Amino acid sequence: MPFIDVDNVIKEYDNAHALRGVSLGIEKGQWLNIVGPSGSGKSTLLNLMGGLDSPSAGSVVIDETDINRLNEDGMARFRREKMGFIFQQSHLIPYLNALENVMLAQYFHSMSDEKEASEALGRVGLSQRLRHRPSQLSGGEQQRVCIARALINSPELLLADEPTGNLDRENTRMILELLKKLHEEEHFTIVLVTHDPFVAQWGQRIVTMEDGKIRCDELVCRL
Amino acid sequence: MSSFVVSEALATGFKEGFKAGIIWLVLIAYLSKHDRSSLIRSFHAAVLTVLMATPLFLVYYSGPPAKDAIRNFISFSFSLLLILSAASLYHASGIKPDGPLDRSDSKAFLMNRFILPPLIFFLTVAFFLPDMLGSGSFIKDLAAIKESGRSTYISALAGFASGYLLWSIIYRTLRPLWIGGFFDIPQIFLFLSVTKLLGGGTKGLAEMTLIPSVQRGFMKFSHDFIHQTFVFLMVPDHQLLKTTTWNFIGFFFGPNIAGFAALAGILFFPLLFLYYRLFRPLPDPLAETGAERRKVKSGLLFDRRKKALPVMLFVLLVLGSWFSESGESLSKLYIPKPKPVVEDKGLILIPLKDPSMDIKDGRLHKFALQHNNQEIRLLVINKTGGLSVCLDACEICPPEGYGQRDSNVVCVYCNTPIPVDTLGQAGGCNPIPLSFEQDEQFIKIGLKELLKKREFIPTGAAGEKAG
Numbered sequence: 001m002p003f004i005d006v007d008n009v010i011k012e013y014d015n016a017h018a019l020r021g022v023s024l025g026i027e028k029g030q031w032l033n034i035v036g037p038s039g040s041g042k043s044t045l046l047n048l049m050g051g052l053d054s055p056s057a058g059s060v061v062i063d064e065t066d067i068n069r070l071n072e073d074g075m076a077r078f079r080r081e082k083m084g085f086i087f088q089q090s091h092l093i094p095y096l097n098a099l100e101n102v103m104l105a106q107y108f109h110s111m112s113d114e115k116e117a118s119e120a121l122g123r124v125g126l127s128q129r130l131r132h133r134p135s136q137l138s139g140g141e142q143q144r145v146c147i148a149r150a151l152i153n154s155p156e157l158l159l160a161d162e163p164t165g166n167l168d169r170e171n172t173r174m175i176l177e178l179l180k181k182l183h184e185e186e187h188f189t190i191v192l193v194t195h196d197p198f199v200a201q202w203g204q205r206i207v208t209m210e211d212g213k214i215r216c217d218e219l220v221c222r223l
Numbered sequence: 224m225s226s227f228v229v230s231e232a233l234a235t236g237f238k239e240g241f242k243a244g245i246i247w248l249v250l251i252a253y254l255s256k257h258d259r260s261s262l263i264r265s266f267h268a269a270v271l272t273v274l275m276a277t278p279l280f281l282v283y284y285s286g287p288p289a290k291d292a293i294r295n296f297i298s299f300s301f302s303l304l305l306i307l308s309a310a311s312l313y314h315a316s317g318i319k320p321d322g323p324l325d326r327s328d329s330k331a332f333l334m335n336r337f338i339l340p341p342l343i344f345f346l347t348v349a350f351f352l353p354d355m356l357g358s359g360s361f362i363k364d365l366a367a368i369k370e371s372g373r374s375t376y377i378s379a380l381a382g383f384a385s386g387y388l389l390w391s392i393i394y395r396t397l398r399p400l401w402i403g404g405f406f407d408i409p410q411i412f413l414f415l416s417v418t419k420l421l422g423g424g425t426k427g428l429a430e431m432t433l434i435p436s437v438q439r440g441f442m443k444f445s446h447d448f449i450h451q452t453f454v455f456l457m458v459p460d461h462q463l464l465k466t467t468t469w470n471f472i473g474f475f476f477g478p479n480i481a482g483f484a485a486l487a488g489i490l491f492f493p494l495l496f497l498y499y500r501l502f503r504p505l506p507d508p509l510a511e512t513g514a515e516r517r518k519v520k521s522g523l524l525f526d527r528r529k530k531a532l533p534v535m536l537f538v539l540l541v542l543g544s545w546f547s548e549s550g551e552s553l554s555k556l557y558i559p560k561p562k563p564v565v566e567d568k569g570l571i572l573i574p575l576k577d578p579s580m581d582i583k584d585g586r587l588h589k590f591a592l593q594h595n596n597q598e599i600r601l602l603v604i605n606k607t608g609g610l611s612v613c614l615d616a617c618e619i620c621p622p623e624g625y626g627q628r629d630s631n632v633v634c635v636y637c638n639t640p641i642p643v644d645t646l647g648q649a650g651g652c653n654p655i656p657l658s659f660e661q662d663e664q665f666i667k668i669g670l671k672e673l674l675k676k677r678e679f680i681p682t683g684a685a686g687e688k689a690g
Contacts (some may be wrong), residue, residue, distance in 0.1 A: 011339070019404070106514075106517060109514060109518070110517040110518040110520070110521035110522075111517050111520060111521040111524060113513065113517055116513040152513075152514070153514040154512040154513065154515070181334040
């Protein structure tokens with residue numbers, strides 16, 4: 001059984017169909033990018049995998065747990081243990097500095113550990129910016145804090161929704177290189193949603209969506 | 224008088240039932256949390272044994288020797304629990320790192336089958352029997368006051384049943400088994416010690432807790448120890464060392480300092496436990512990732528805090544009760560004027576039925592005998608267990624006599640308080656006890672006894688006055 005098993009998932013909002021029977025299996029440690037135009041259902045699929053939304057029909061099984069059968073507390077615990085999130089907006093707490101933002105994620109998982117949080121920020125190249133607040137950091141630096149925050153609890157699954165959407169090409173490359181390095185070191189599974197073909201090339205597999213369905217599923221060929 | 228006796232019996236019975244009920248509830252919660260619910264049978268067997276043994280003991284064994292034995296039994300029981308809780312709190316505090324625990328199945332089997340059941344039985348008996356005997360003895364005394372003792376006994380039984388039922392109802396309706404998660408062996412022992420301290424009194428409503436007894440015991444011990452040390456070192460009885468110095472030393476024997484020392488002794492290990500469990504750094508567990516390590520650590524921290532909570536609660540309970548019991552004001556020293564008594568055919572007779580006084584009113588009464596142109600003073604006071612008759616002097620101080628302040632007689636010379644209930648014990652700063660006989664009309668003291676005991680009074684300028 002794959003690590004993530006999305007089985008014939010349908011998602012309807014009133015009369016609109018966001019997903020029309022999507023099935024997808026993702027192996028543990030794989031980096032999968034979901035691409036497609038706006039309204040194709042890629043973010044909806046990601047939200048269902050993260051348990052941020054529930055399907056109208058079908059199931060999402062992660063690591064042999066049907067996440068739609070979990071109650072609110074169970075889902076929160078599952079997310080805390082298994083998942084890390086990165087969004088287009090950094091969603092950092094504005095009045096906490098970079099270190100405190102990472103420590104907050106530690107706190108909600110178990111307990112905070114300043115040394116470990118500093119090391120995590122060091123790994124994303126921010127060891128000189130620990131005490132800076134989000135407003136004192138550039139967009140690329142903020143996203144790096146988000147990566148440190150998402151990975152601080154050693155998740156098995158990293159869900160990223162347009163993580164470089166707000167960044168220029170140089171910063172985008174920097175973030176992707178960082179993710180690639182961490183992925184190679186820690187072997188977590190990545191599901192990344194993007195509409196940018198440049199970003200899509202960084203994964204191991206690309207799923208292209210259109211009108212709530214998977215149009216194409218291909219492995220990235222690297223020369 | 225009748226309703227007073229009934230309410231005293233009811234309250235005493237209720238207190239014992241309440242104690243039994245709350246201990247049963249905590250124990251059943253603890254055992255079920257640790258998958259050892261079957262061991263509750265040992266507790267029930269012990270409670271039944273105590274309930275059967277108490278009346279038998281009280282029927283066949285009575286009088287002052289029985290009361291002394293019960294008092295000693297209560298002290299032993301409280302001390303045993305205190306030592307067990309101190310030792311287990313010390314062990315659990317983490318001061319001494321734990322060795323590897325052997326949790327093999329065969330050990331667990333032996334533990335559950337052969338070690339824990341008799342241990343629970345023994346501890347339950349050791350906890351309940353002295354308290355039940357003490358309260359039973361008190362109820363027996365109450366029943367003797369009243370013409371018909373039946374209503375006294377029925378009230379006590381009703382009180383016991385309602386105290387126990389209260390916790391039974393709480394158990395049936397709320398099923399608070401989750402409280403078992405807050406307890407480990409040290410917390411159980413501490414809970415038992417605190418319950419005994421706060422509910423182990425055996426003098427009805429007048430003394431529901433053991434705190435005054437502990438204070439008195441510690442006061443007496445520290446006083447005798449310090450005073451005898453001074454005597455042993457032969458501190459000269461110089462004018463400069465007279466009242467001021469002894470007053471100063473007496474301050475340390477008093478309820479404030481000695482009482483505080485007793486409190487510190489009781490709370491030392493719980494506070495040590497709290498300090499080590501709450502403020503010492505956690506050990507770093509081995510784990511593959513930082514997140515796993517933090518998770519194990521936070522689990523440990525949560526457990527530490529959870530298990531510290533009852534200890535903290537018990538410390539606060541003891542502190543609160545202690546200071547509410549220590550609210551005795553330093554009232555003025557009461558020194559009655561001695562009433563003259565005479566010797567007749569070698570006996571000194573003190574009337575029990577004197578219209579001008581009630582000798583059993585708990586206040587200090589003094590009497591003076593003129594013998595060969597010298598005055599010999601006696602004191603009589605009613606204490607638990609009956610009258611006590613002593614010389615108005617001790618074996619150490621110049622015989623300036625005693626006054627009374629609250630539940631102590633106080634040496635006028637060195638200002639040392641002596642708990643009234645310890646009168647009759649010889650030695651130290653206690654008034655020199657006298658053997659006596661008592662009938663319906665008189666206390667009878669032999670002149671020979673009086674003159675023999677007078678020899679123990681220190682001689683000297685002040686001694687001349689009395690001797």
